[in-house]
Amino acid sequence: MLELRHLNTLKALRAHGSLAAAAEELHVTASAVSHQLKELENYYDISLVNRRTRPLSFTPAGLEVLKLADSILPQVTRTKMSLKRLAHGQAGRLRLASECHSCFDWLMPILNKYRREWSDVELDFATGFEPEPHHLLLEGDIDLLITTSDLPIEGLHYQRLFEYESRLVLSPTHPLAKLEQITASDLTAETLIAYPVESKRLDVIAKFMSPAGKEFAKIRTTELTAMLVQLVASERGVAALPDWVVAEYERKGWVVSRPLKTENGLGVYCQLYAATRTSSMNTAYMQGFANLLEGIVKP
Known part of the structure; x- marks a missing residue:
């Protein structure tokens, strides 16, 4: 199942080009990043990342997920900020x-x-x-x-x-x-x-x-x-x-x-x-x- 954590993982992989560097940004281990990636690929039975390239590159399926991440994650961030402002009485009508x-x-x-x-x-x-x-x-x-x-x-x-x-x-x-x-x-x-x-x-x-x-x-x-x-x-x-x-x-x-x-x-x-x-x-x-x-x- 595709979750927000998977979108964040693929964005980190694109930004840094390696499992180790992506793991550092996400504050997890490299094996945890690898496990998330395999979990998603196994669920949809499709490869998302070309692991043999340096830096890592993405398959067409991986690029589709990244497009979703670029669309959804900024909206999620804005909503979280709005909720915080509402909770503190800084936003409303x-x-x-x-x-x-x-x-x-x-x-x-x-x-x-x-x-x-x-x-x-x-x-x-x-x-x-x-x-x-x-x-x-x-x-x-x-x-x-x-x-x-x-x-x-x-x-x-x-x-x-x-x-x-x-x-x-x-x-x-x-x-x-x-x-x-x-x-x-x-x-x-x-x-x-x-x-x-x-x-x-x-x-x-x-x-x-x-x-x-x-x-x-x-x-x-x-x-x-x-x-x-x-x-x-x-x-x-x-x-x-x-x-x-x-x-x-x-x-x-x-x-x-x-x-x-x-x-x-x-x-x-x-x-x-x-x-x-x-x-x-x-x-x-x-x-x-x-x-x-x-x-x-x-x-």
């Missing part, structure tokens, strides 16, 4: 999702650095607009979730990132742009332009409108931040976005922003987290990503 659609602005540099440092880890992305992304994380459909909700779910760990202010975004010509602060009552006749998530997961509703017992007249959705800003600039509605996102478009003069005045007068502030399963926290490539997030500063 990291599936990431974000409830914060605009977070990719600051996340991309981290992802690029992670790819360089953890080249054996496959990065994959899923939408964060699913109804219950925390349960996708818990069930293993994703591995890391960027979220503002640190739901007390057993089996999940939350790494604090940074806090941001959610600000109302308006067209510069919108009547509300004349106000210094916006109350919930000011928005009851407005159309909210938002990302396509459940309304209860939108900061402006969960932390501003609902506590005041108020609602928007209508909600219109879009997945693209640029489209959202264009709709606001065209006075199709208003939006609420993180302060770092608003600042970019305000500099261009497309929109203006105003703070949302809550009952305590402090505005709407949100804490951003990176959520992972506690069972995967000690995996090396997960720790590597967490370490990169540790150094992040608010955009």
